[in-house]
Amino acid sequence: MSVVISGAGVWTPEHRISNEELVEAYNRWAVQYNRKNQEAIESGACEEKPLSSAEFIEKASGIKSRYAYIKDGILDIDTMFPRIPPRSEEQLSHQAEMAISAAEIALQQAAKTSEDIDMVIVSCAYTERSYPAIAIEVQHALGIQGSGFDMLVACSAATFALQRAYDAIAAGSARCVLVINPELTSPQVNYCDRDSHFIFGDVATAAIVESDASARAEHIWDILDTRAITRYSNNIRSNFGYLARSEAVDPFAEDRLFHQNGRKVFKEVCPMAARHLADQIRAAGLEVSDIRRWWLHQANLNMNLLITKKLLGRNLTQDEAPTVLDTYANTASAGSIIAFAQNHQDLDPGDYGIICSFGAGYSIGSLLIQKTEGKMGSG
Numbered sequence: 001m002s003v004v005i006s007g008a009g010v011w012t013p014e015h016r017i018s019n020e021e022l023v024e025a026y027n028r029w030a031v032q033y034n035r036k037n038q039e040a041i042e043s044g045a046c047e048e049k050p051l052s053s054a055e056f057i058e059k060a061s062g063i064k065s066r067y068a069y070i071k072d073g074i075l076d077i078d079t080m081f082p083r084i085p086p087r088s089e090e091q092l093s094h095q096a097e098m099a100i101s102a103a104e105i106a107l108q109q110a111a112k113t114s115e116d117i118d119m120v121i122v123s124c125a126y127t128e129r130s131y132p133a134i135a136i137e138v139q140h141a142l143g144i145q146g147s148g149f150d151m152l153v154a155c156s157a158a159t160f161a162l163q164r165a166y167d168a169i170a171a172g173s174a175r176c177v178l179v180i181n182p183e184l185t186s187p188q189v190n191y192c193d194r195d196s197h198f199i200f201g202d203v204a205t206a207a208i209v210e211s212d213a214s215a216r217a218e219h220i221w222d223i224l225d226t227r228a229i230t231r232y233s234n235n236i237r238s239n240f241g242y243l244a245r246s247e248a249v250d251p252f253a254e255d256r257l258f259h260q261n262g263r264k265v266f267k268e269v270c271p272m273a274a275r276h277l278a279d280q281i282r283a284a285g286l287e288v289s290d291i292r293r294w295w296l297h298q299a300n301l302n303m304n305l306l307i308t309k310k311l312l313g314r315n316l317t318q319d320e321a322p323t324v325l326d327t328y329a330n331t332a333s334a335g336s337i338i339a340f341a342q343n344h345q346d347l348d349p350g351d352y353g354i355i356c357s358f359g360a361g362y363s364i365g366s367l368l369i370q371k372t373e374g375k376m377g378s379g
């Protein structure tokens with residue numbers, strides 16, 4: 001039996017923030033901070049905040065803009081975080097709403113309805129609460145039978161969840177799995193940190209995984225192989241967690257937000273990812289040159305250029321390795337799924353592709369897939 005990806009969808013928030021807007025707000029905040037703390041800076045008690053630059057951001061990362069679920073507050077120098085209106089326990093939660101918006105597109109692409117689904121996996125870098133699982137809320141809202149659960153694997157949440165979906169179909173414990181990645185990253189971004197304020201954006205992605213026998217979509221991708229590896233590293237970290245109350249620490253302190261040693265991450269993760277992909281492709285009896293399209297993790301354009309250069313000895317074109325981080329920025333685990341969802345319909349039956357994530361953990365997750373004949377128009 002073949003296990004296939006038969007649909008993928010992206011829900012994009014309506015609010016966009018350009019590098020220029022973000023830098024302008026950060027710089028005004030930094031100037032105000034430096035003015036307020038002038039004496040302490042002069043005495044060496046605290047450090048001056050350096051200014052950010054839109055040119056640096058684009059050159060160092062390839063990011064030009066990002067989307068925000070809620071823009072209000074992010075560019076206000078007296079706030080510097082998104083002001084997300086609280087919802088009552090009776091209302092649909094923010095992440096469930098994002099998840100459902102992406103799920104509806106993936107279901108439509110796969111020519112499926114809620115009745116066809118029997119497992120929901122919500123997998124992302126953060127969930128807005130511990131329980132009940134966002135996946136179970138989505139399951140309830142969409143009227144899905146079976147089971148649902150949440151998974152957290154930071155950057156590799158989407159690829160690791162696709163592998164759990166693959167395993168469930170292959171083992172017969174599910175018939176059709178809805179995998180959703182509502183990446184609401186903006187509340188965990190430190191918009192007062194010059195080195196990381198530009199990195200992330202919000203988005204939600206979704207995919208349908210099922211047996212080839214039940215697939216009815218126009219575009220169907222056979223999953224030939226899945227791989228996941230992790231290696232512990234403190235170089236990307238957020239200490240946000242439920243122990244803050246017991247530890248009597250500030251739950252909003254800088255270390256509770258995303259922070260990283262970006263240079264080290266770059267140097268350590270690129271060779272790991274290149275080796276991982278080369279091993280996977282060769283183990284399947286293929287050459288790296290057989291891969292028609294690379295839907296790579298979208299953290300940094302230079303990382304992707306380095307990885308593909310290590311693999312193929314040349315820079316890949318946008319057609320071979322589509323970039324979406326220029327408009328979406330780093331969307332935690334969703335980046336490779338956005339790249340896939342927006343850039344797979346033009347390929348032909350028989351074409352091979354790789355979906356791959358790499359990042360916090362460290363973690364690397366990848367799927368080697370091959371396009372098969374579509375069954376019918378998905379409308």
Ligand code: CO8
Nearest residue numbers: 052053056060125185188195258262263299300332359360
């Ligand atoms: N404006 C102007 N100058 C700057 C800025 C800025 N905004 N930031 C840094 N600089 C300066 C630095 O001070 C430095 O100056 P100097 O040379 O004088 O010391 C110079 O520019 C170079 O700085 P860096 O060494 O930091 O710059 P890099 O070229 O390394 O680029 C990057 C920085 C873009 C961060 C790069 O290192 C990178 O992308 N690394 C990989 C990071 C990565 O992939 N991380 C993965 C994180 S995502 C993830 O794992 C998911 C986590 C879960 C989601 C979290 C949601 C919130």
